[in-house]
Amino acid sequence: MGKVIYGMHTSIDGYIEDSGGGFGFLTPAEDVHQAANDQIRRASALLFGRRLYEMMEEPWTQQLGKEGAPAVEREFAELYKETPRYVFSDTLQSVPEGVTLVRREDAVPTVTRLKQEVDGNLEIGGPELAASMVDLIDEFWVYAFPVMIGGGKPFLPVGKELPLRLVEHRSFASGTMFLRYVRA
Structure with missing residues (x-):
């Protein structure tokens, strides 16, 4: 059986974007990027909302093999x-090969x-x-x-309140903290 994990990079006060929609403050140092590589290596599938998909898809599919990109970024792209x-x-009306488009009304049944x-x-x-499928999430990962x-x-x-239990934590030399929680 699969495990549903929700993880994002955040500020220490819990935001993934600033009030203007920017996220430049979340640029990972190499050690954090390597942890993200290790995380995606263990993923059986990536489940995105449209906005995050659009932010991720083009840069990482076009980053593949890009000359001059750091090795950690080339590895993530692959x-x-x-x-x-x-x-x-x-x-969205269409997506490239390797991506499955699912209507929002079918999100919970598809993930189930x-x-x-x-x-x-x-x-x-x-x-x-x-948030739309919070009851299906097994773990919460915060960088x-x-x-x-x-x-x-x-x-x-x-x-609503979600009682959680910390099961793993790690600090990076760059000052970023990784926190892994399960439901309490």
């Missing part, structure tokens, strides 16, 4: 392109089915998508960057 990707959207059919991690990206931004888009816009 792993990204090899991993099955699902995008949940009602506005994948969770039963897949052995491995199903990695959700995007706070609205994660907390050493910056406070005071407002913006929160890690998970859920209007």
Whole structure:
């Protein structure tokens, strides 16, 4: 059975974007990027909301083999392109080969089915998508960057309390903290 994991990079005060929609404060140092490579290497599928998909797809599929890119980024691009990707959207009309387009109304049934059919991690990206299926999420992974931004888009816009238990933590030389939680 698969495990659904929601993970994002955040400021230490819990935001994935600043109030202007920017996320430049979340540029990972090489050690954090390598951890992301290790994470995607264990992923059986990547599950994206439309906005995160659009942010990730073009840079990482075109980064593949790009001359001059750091080795850690080239490795991530190769792993990204090899991993099955699902995008949940009602506005996209088509996606490239290797990506499955799913209507938002079918998100919960699709992820429920994948969770039963897949052995491995199903990695959700995007706070609205994660909030829409929060009851299916097994683990929450936070990469907390050493910056406070005071407002913006929160890690998970859920209007209810979610008791969690910390099961792993790691600090990086760059000051970023990795926190892995399961439901309490």
